[in-house]
Amino acid sequence: MHFTPVLRSEALKVRTLRSLYGTLLAVFAVTTAFSALAGASDTSDPDFDPLFTALSGVWPGQIAAIAFGAMVVSSEYHGNGIRLSLAAVPQRGRWFAAKLVVVAVPALAVGLLTACAAVVAARAGLGEAAGGLTAGEQARGVVGCGIYLMLMALLAAGLTALFRSGTATLSTLIPFILIVSFVIGDAAGGITDFLPDKAGQVVLYETYDGPLGPWTGLAVTALWTTAALLAGVWRLRSRDA
Amino acid sequence: MTSIDVKDLTKEYGTRRAVDHLTFTVRPGRVTGFLGPNGAGKSTTMRLVLGLDRPTSGTATVGGRAYATLHEPLRHVGALLDAHAAHGSRTGRDHLRVLAASNRIPPGRVDEVLELTGIASVARRRVRTYSLGMRQRLGIAAALLGDPAVVVLDEPSNGLDPEGIIWIRELLRRLAAEGRTVLVSSHLMNETASFADHLVVLGRGRLLADMPMREFIDARVQPRVRIRTSDATALKAVLTRHGHDAVEHDDGYWSVRHARVDDIGRVMSGAGVPILELSSDEGTLEQAYLDLTAAETEFATPTQET
Numbered sequence: 001m002h003f004t005p006v007l008r009s010e011a012l013k014v015r016t017l018r019s020l021y022g023t024l025l026a027v028f029a030v031t032t033a034f035s036a037l038a039g040a041s042d043t044s045d046p047d048f049d050p051l052f053t054a055l056s057g058v059w060p061g062q063i064a065a066i067a068f069g070a071m072v073v074s075s076e077y078h079g080n081g082i083r084l085s086l087a088a089v090p091q092r093g094r095w096f097a098a099k100l101v102v103v104a105v106p107a108l109a110v111g112l113l114t115a116c117a118a119v120v121a122a123r124a125g126l127g128e129a130a131g132g133l134t135a136g137e138q139a140r141g142v143v144g145c146g147i148y149l150m151l152m153a154l155l156a157a158g159l160t161a162l163f164r165s166g167t168a169t170l171s172t173l174i175p176f177i178l179i180v181s182f183v184i185g186d187a188a189g190g191i192t193d194f195l196p197d198k199a200g201q202v203v204l205y206e207t208y209d210g211p212l213g214p215w216t217g218l219a220v221t222a223l224w225t226t227a228a229l230l231a232g233v234w235r236l237r238s239r240d241a
Numbered sequence: 242m243t244s245i246d247v248k249d250l251t252k253e254y255g256t257r258r259a260v261d262h263l264t265f266t267v268r269p270g271r272v273t274g275f276l277g278p279n280g281a282g283k284s285t286t287m288r289l290v291l292g293l294d295r296p297t298s299g300t301a302t303v304g305g306r307a308y309a310t311l312h313e314p315l316r317h318v319g320a321l322l323d324a325h326a327a328h329g330s331r332t333g334r335d336h337l338r339v340l341a342a343s344n345r346i347p348p349g350r351v352d353e354v355l356e357l358t359g360i361a362s363v364a365r366r367r368v369r370t371y372s373l374g375m376r377q378r379l380g381i382a383a384a385l386l387g388d389p390a391v392v393v394l395d396e397p398s399n400g401l402d403p404e405g406i407i408w409i410r411e412l413l414r415r416l417a418a419e420g421r422t423v424l425v426s427s428h429l430m431n432e433t434a435s436f437a438d439h440l441v442v443l444g445r446g447r448l449l450a451d452m453p454m455r456e457f458i459d460a461r462v463q464p465r466v467r468i469r470t471s472d473a474t475a476l477k478a479v480l481t482r483h484g485h486d487a488v489e490h491d492d493g494y495w496s497v498r499h500a501r502v503d504d505i506g507r508v509m510s511g512a513g514v515p516i517l518e519l520s521s522d523e524g525t526l527e528q529a530y531l532d533l534t535a536a537e538t539e540f541a542t543p544t545q546e547t
Contacts, residue, residue, distance in 0.1 A: 002345075009343035016335040017328065026343035035347060068512030084383065087291050087320055088343045090309035 003098065006089050010098040014072060014106065023068040024106060027149065028114045031061030036119035038123030050130040051141045051206035054122035058145055058204060062152050062197070065111065066173050069153030073232075074166025086241045096161065096233055103157045104150050111149030115142040117179050137206055140214060144203030147218055151200060155225045161232030164239075185237035186214060242391040243304040243309040243317070243422050244268050245290055250299035251284055252446075257330065259285040261446035262299070267424045269390070272417045274454065275426035282394055282446040283426040284322070291320055291393070302393055312412070315344040319384035320393040324376040324400065326383075329369035333379045335359060336368060337386060346387050373400030381409070391422040398432055410436045434526035439462030442530070444537050454526065461532040462524025466505045469494040469518035479512040480505075496522060 015021055034057030076082040089095040119138055123130050159169040177197050192198055193210045200221030203214035212220060245267040252260040260282040267273045269541045275283050288294040292308035303311070327336040337351040355361040359377040363371065368379065373430050377400050384392055397413075398406050413436045413451050417423050424441075427433045433440075440457050442450040450457055468487075470476045476495060480487045485505070487495045497505060502521040509516050 005345045006343050009339050012335070012339050012342050016331050016339065019330060076329055078328050080323050081326045081328055083288070083291075083293050083322055084326040084340070086293055087308075087318075087322075088315050088340050090292050090311070090314060240288070 001089060001091055001094065003094060006094055006098040007101055009088070010095075010102045013075070014102045017071075017075060020068060020071060022181070023059065023064050023071060024110045026064035027061050027068065027107075027110050028117065031055075031057035031063055031114045032117045032121050033057065034060050036121035036125060036218050038124030039130075041125075048129070048204050049207060050126060050133050052204050053126065054130065054133075054138075055141055055145050055204045057118050057122075058115075058148065061114065062149060063174055064176075065107055065149040065153045066156040067170065068107060069156035070160045070166040070169040070173075072103050073099060073157045073160035074169070077164055077166070080241075083241050087104045093233060096236055098155060099158060100229065103153050107153035108146050108150040111138055111146035112142060114149070118145075128219035133206060141204055141206075144200075144214055144218060148191045148200040148203060148221065150226045151218070152197070155196060155221075155228045158225065158228030158230075158232040162228065162235050164235070194220055196221045199224075245391060245424060246300075246302045247286065247290070247304070247392075250286065250289060250301055251297045252282075252289055252294060253297045259446050260289065261294075263443070263446070263448050264299075265441050265448060265451045267376045267422055267441070268439075269422040270417060270420050271438035272413050272423045272425060272440045273441055273506055274433040275424055275441050275443070276335055276427075276428070276430075276433060277443035278534070279428060280282075280445075281443040283443055285444070285446075287320070287322060287393055287395055287424075287426065291318070292321075306324060313344040315340065315346065315387035315389065317387070317389055318361050318391040318393065319389035320395075320547070321377075321380040321384045321397055322395050323379045324373060326354050327368045327376065327379055327497075330367060331365055332365050333371070333382075334364040336379065337383060340383055341462060344387055350386060350388070354385050357385065358382040370517065374402055374405050374453075375403075378405070389421070390415055392424070394423075394425045394473055396426055398427065406432065429516070430525070430527035431532055440532065444534060449533055449537060455498070458524045458526055458529040461529035463498055464524060465522040466497040466500045466502050467518070467520045468497060468505065468509070468516065469523045471517060475512070475514045476509070479508060479514055483508050494518065506532075 035054055038053045038056045044109065076085055086092060086095065119142060156169050156173055159172065160166050165170055190211065193212060199212055199217040202208050202212050202217030208214065247263050247265050250260055250263040251258065263286060277283050285294065289296050289389065290303065290308060308314060308318065334351060334355065337354065338348060341348060341351050352361070355364045358381050360375055360378045360382065363375060368376065377397060381394065381397060384394060398409050401409060412421055412424060417438065425436070434454065437454050440450060440452060440454050477487060480497060485497050485498050485500055489495050502519060506519055
């Protein structure tokens with residue numbers, strides 16, 4: 001089978017589910033709103049990083065991106081709809097590849113747009129405090145933010161294929177991001193720098209001093225995402241539908 | 242020629258053998274009824290044919306090829322496995338558009354099958370709002386989308402109203418008349434009897450019968466003549482004289498085994514016995530099926546007799 005019709009079909013699946021628009025809208029609204037709030041608050045903290053403050057809305061906003069990735073895949077497992085999908089496209093690898101494209105492209109596009117809006121909204125509040133940010137740093141933050149959100153959506157998509165359930169994915173990833181990474185983050189020392197969310201978020205800071213830089217950090221997140229996707233593909237191909 | 246060929250097919254889930262060395266062929270131009278109690282392996286066999294489950298051993302092919310190797314499979318094989326496969330938040334029409342797109346089926350065909358299955362008026366409503374009967378029709382619409390030569394339907398009459406049952410019966414007969422290969426599973430005997438030409442019967446994953454339906458019934462159920470009279474004594478005398486064995490039933494009729502209506506009718510009229518009712522009691526699929534499963538149970542359960 002050709003890839004284009006499969007991709008067209010998968011894109012149509014995303015376009016015909018209204019709840020998916022809702023999650024993408026939430027990525028934009030939540031991220032922008034939280035960034036705007038952060039920009040309007042106190043900037044006297046010694047750890048203050050103007051770029052991260054401008055993009056800090058990503059922290060709650062990524063949950064919506066994760067929900068998007070998980071829901072695009074989990075919608076297949078409602079009422080065993082996956083059987084119908086795989087009867088139409090028996091080449092499971094190709095089918096999943098098309099699925100990933102329709103997760104990645106909207107997540108990246110919305111991520112980039114969101115990051116731009118977040119920076120603009122936060123800078124309105126930050127004023128002088130963000131004056132030191134160069135255009136290059138802001139561009140790096142925006143592009144990195146888009147890629148980061150895309151990788152998190154793909155990570156969720158891979159885990160959903162592995163668990164065959166969106167609920168299992170969300171109840172694993174969200175506590176992980178909200179609690180594990182946040183609470184034990186500083187306590188556990190260097191290792192947490194390599195967790196998927198921590199590593200990828202380095203790109204959102206103007207200054208960074210961990211073992212990872214902005215792009216190496218995203219590369220580490222990409223490795224986690226790749227691992228989740230490979231696990232998902234393995235489950236999809238080895239299991240009876 | 243597009244047959245479904247199942248050869249020595251076995252599927253185990255853990256230690257449970259759902260399908261056990263199954264071999265049969267579903268041929269075009271007739272409706273093949275796929276019978277068996279729940280859990281006999283009908284749905285599993287269908288999933289194996291569609292390449293959704295992997296067989297433990299053996300093969301299942303469509304037109305000589307494994308399903309997964311078909312180019313744009315919906316154009317060759319249409320299947321209804323589960324009426325709940327359509328996502329509730331999508332409209333019926335979008336559900337079909339998505340399937341059509343993946344196999345490059347022209348979008349116009351979507352509206353055709355919506356008309357054909359009688360759900361065009363609800364096509365733009367979300368599937369969540371559909372009754373089971375409408376979902377069933379949507380599933381059949383999806384199966385017919387690619388105008389396939391092979392149609393596989395798992396319990397298609399589930400949830401259909403009486404009108405829908407008549408509709409599906411006529412649809413199945415028409416599909417077979419068009420030369421398609423039609424495999425329809427059911428556990429409803431009278432329903433299957435109304436559309437099937439041929440039967441494949443499963444029990445505990447094994448093949449119990451693979452033969453024309455008429456032959457299946459005739460082999461298992463003796464035809465009887467049902468007769469009612471106002472003069473029981475004369476009736477009995479005449480029947481005995483002609484070597485027939487008659488049994489009287491509570492509600493006043495007699496049944497004569499191993500006999501044909503034509504013979505009994507002539508004999509009675511010749512002897513001047515007053516006849517109130519005379520009809521042939523053809524065996525039903527249900528009787529034949531119960532006879533088969535009874536024999537199967539007897540075979541499977543060791544008897545305690547000494």
